[in-house]
Amino acid sequence: MRFEQFVAGRYLKSKRKQSFISIISLISVAGVALGIATVILVVSVLNGFEHELKAKLLANEAHVFVRSINGFFTDYNQIISEIKLVDGVVAASPVIYSQLALQPKGTKKILGTIYVKGIDIKQEEAVTNFSQYVDGSTNLDDPEIVAQAQNKLSKNETLKGGIILGINVASQKGVFVGDVIRLISKMEPNPANPSTFFADVSNYVVVGLYRSGLHTYDNAFGFVSLTSAQDLYNRAGQANLIQVRATEPEIAESVAKRIQDQVKFPGGGLKSVPLTDTWMKQYTPLFDAMKLEKIVTMIVQALIILVAAFNIASTLIMMVMEKTRDIGVLRALGASKLQITKIFMLQGVLIGILGSIFGTLLGLSLCGLLNLDNVRPSYWYSLVILLPVTLQIWLVFFQPVKPNGRRHSVLEWSLRLFWFVILAFVIYCIVRPISIDSSVYQLSRLAVKIDWPFVVVINISSFVICFAATLYPAWQSSNLTPVEALRYE
Known part of the structure; x- marks a missing residue:
């Protein structure tokens, strides 16, 4: 393991004094994950609705209508x-x-x-x-x-x-x-x-x-x-x-x-x-409204990811402030500006990668659940449960503790609450599959169509945004001189 990766990983772990920073890091990961999951879920539902409605219309309607x-x-x-x-x-x-x-x-x-x-x-x-x-x-x-x-x-x-x-x-x-x-x-x-x-x-x-x-x-x-x-x-x-x-x-x-x-x-x-009409003319307002809704939704969801990116930036800035002494020691021991920059950039990148993985898993799992009919195979339940399992592994790996050496009860109870929400959602899907009012939306079931290129694009975009959020904190940390960092120590 390289020096920068080792230090970046150590900084993200919650150890006594920096436990508050690690909680914020966890919140940052959750913010990115929820943003990506929401984008994937909402866009997939809109795509599925449009695709299902179009398929049903073309199966039941003619393409051209001729009247006298x-x-x-x-x-x-x-x-x-x-x-x-x-x-x-x-x-x-x-x-x-x-x-x-x-x-x-x-x-x-x-x-x-x-x-x-x-x-x-x-x-x-x-x-x-x-x-x-x-x-x-x-x-x-x-x-x-x-x-x-x-x-x-x-x-x-x-x-x-x-x-x-x-x-x-x-x-x-x-x-x-x-x-x-x-x-x-x-x-x-x-x-x-x-x-x-x-x-x-x-x-x-x-x-x-x-x-x-x-x-x-x-x-x-x-x-x-x-x-x-x-x-x-x-x-x-x-x-x-x-x-x-x-x-x-x-x-x-x-x-x-x-x-x-x-x-x-x-x-x-x-x-x-002859008087002619087409299916496109009859349903143009509906499909145009759906396209506009999709664009507006994507803009709103992009803002959610931007908020998560600002959260990452604020987390790293606070970490730079808390790690000023450590930065001074590392610089005095010979660490270059580039290495210090990489340490904090890697932290932001790691948060972005974890958020992307968790968010994609959650979004795809929810899409899989919503896209099933009354009979729902247990395979999809396992995908939904992957998220809390992954968070549980995160909790064990980073071992957040209080200054007195005890585990953080807030995190433990938050995770338990999350497990309960996931379990309640799965039970709800078993007992009462989600349906919609056909008198309003024409269709009687919620259709989902995952756009895989879009999933790749949204993950790359979120990674780029998270990476951009690390630039200023990383630059700030690299510009600290050993004398300035150790002056008050």
Whole structure:
């Protein structure tokens, strides 16, 4: 071991007179560690949320949406054929949808409204990952389920077909697969009593539940066959939307522009020009807000690390003041200015390295815990427990003592408290995994995506900041002359 490293290590150990300095050193390490852990955790959560939301949206949404200025339109198969000829288009599917009232069979109470979307399953599969998110049958005219449901109806009632309900719609309304629900498409006045209305009711049997993970679909949508929806809305042979899938989500804007230029609706003039929209336009404000939030968060977390760096600088300055006599002795024995500088720089660097290691371990461990579902392997618990174990080793190695020779009870109790917090957090994660309000954030679980290059960058940045914090104290210590240092000894 080199001379500078030996002395720097000895100075960081808590021995009687300098025990207060060593406590501050420990606090400095904790400051750097918490700063790095917080940055890694927060940025990983933001990255995970953005990545998960984007993946869910692109799995459930088309890339481009094509509408007519007239609303509903016919000859949609011909229009789809023209759209498929556009460069960058992979597939297209017709859709007809509107908002209807929902009433479970056997009740007279209307339980809110849902969007009922008429789709062609085969064409829909080419545009979205629809079947991947369905629990149950994707056959909207499943003969077995339809036959069983028909037996539940009276002789003068008929089924229009099957419906796939959003998982939360079904759960909120108390509906299960095989149950019959009523969809009310319109209300007509009763000629005999103008103050009352006749409801146009259609019966559907629930053949499956749609579990996309997105609040918009799980809480507000139902899916029926295209022909059934056309009959439901009295729009035979019509659609009011064409969904388009592009080769890449990022080229949606250019594909939409080419569709406007190359595809024409019947009618001539402005009515023939399709109205196009893209997933990027629909969700741009959301993703822009998330990017801004990430930038602001990183700035705040950088300030936390800067505060820790100032703490390191103040620790070293206080150490220089306390070690003035030692510095004078070392200089009198022949230690060069460069060696004295290295001693105090190594102390700051060591604090930065320890803080980076502890902070990275803590941040990654917490990310691992948050990224798991209800079943949480014990492997991740061991990573979380690594931090207090490491601190325990630190406590044993440096052996902080009071002037009377006893161990520091404050440090021991702090470590015990830390063990308790870690244990409570792990138990909390086992009993109740962290979830978020899907009505606000669309997603129902907290997703985490670790950006490994960022982890490396933040560790290097924190090391550089900690190193910069050592420059002035190290320079101050090297400029002490032996005579000045020993004058009052």
